[in-house]
Amino acid sequence: MPNVFLDYYFQIPPISRTITLTTTVLYCLSSLNIVPPYKLIYVRALLIPQVWRFITPFFTIVGQPINFAWDTFTLHRLSTSLEALFPTPATYATFLATSIITVNILNLYLTSFLLFPSLLGALSYYYSTHLPADTKVGILFFQIPVRFYPYALMAMDFLMTQDTAGVKAMGMGVLGGHMFVYLDEVLPAVGGRKWISAPAWLERLLGTGRASGGVSTESAGTGRRPGSSGAGASTGSSTGSSFFGSSGTWGKRSGGRRLGD
Template structure:
């Protein structure tokens, strides 16, 4: 069983690196069209990277060669000796930090489901209002957002979508804004899930991510299965797929909750401020300072610059005096 679980994670991360035909189900069919709204860094290109992953770039490091100009034999042997586990860890490290943390939480909850069994793990991880609020079991807010069930094909696809959409959002908005998005969705979906009796809402988080991405370019033409549809309809296509697969209308509930919570974030972050409302979902400056790598680098450069400017030049003295 453990071997099967490792195989699922390996397949997930290898899909992320190499791209997959799965992406053809829910991805744009044209090239990037540029940034759609202010405050978002290269959102269009980040969204459209869902089509086939990041473009491969040639390495700037030239391969080692002998004096005669031929490649060293050891380089080829070293490349061939790279184990699947090393490849898995390498792909894992390439994932953006907060998406990687979320994927790790998914993996931990999945492992608990495998070890403890589905029934016992659900009793420990599910969002039970009485045990969460009255019993003080606060961890249930986080585990309910991180449990996708035991390993299966559905689990693999959901994890893949979370990895792709989460990485695109984190790259587009920046780490600080992505953290605000995650916690806002955690709060809203916790309330909605309690009201609608949903013990887990990880699938709702995935739909919320897709909805926010799709609202950036609502009229962009994308592929869904064998159809070409507007991007705004993609979350509904994902919902229809789950309903048909489960043969039950109840499978639409997590997606509906995700669309509601995702639209709440999109409206209050990008629409409400344009009509004079307060931009209260914008990442605060202190959070950007500590979690975004670019602001940290700028702050370090500014600190060094101030230190250099504050240095006073002393008066020189001639030797021997």
């Protein structure tokens, strides 16, 4: 059994493996009060010298174990699917870093304590912009065009929680994801300079091979960039009752509630 677990663990693409493990470790430490949750959340007045607070809020989940299990599963499936869309693990890491930096800048003014929804917002935005426009995704009992997916999540979070905390955090993540797409794809496509690329040292550290697995219709739609071809890619496909169809409660389960609710 341990070998089966380890085999599966090391089959997960490296960046997805790292962020899923980080989220799990932080939840365990905070739940056991080895590290109090307050030490992990975003508090602007404590950012200096507690610089880890720029990072840990993105991987901190508070709540019951069932909520943690679902949120972590969602993060794992979404991240694993998206990592296969990027040419190298270093490029995916650069996407995450760009999104996190953008959210941190926005959060200086908007101040969300928990930024896990921001991470999911950035991932869902990238997903929504890299599938054919007529692809459908399931949100509970509804099928919607994939391009509306992040915004449907935010609307559902607000309806379920009657609180803007998760919506605000996820919205910052959407802007973070858009920043990367704009600098990496949109601006160069219209003749502008390509402002962002994976550093050479990060390429050497993480390797240059594309993550295996791809994006299946069971998890995250199709596994191709616009204009590319590949098995399993289809236009007008539907994810039906995939994990995306059940993920409309992301913000409600974690960042959509204020700490202590």
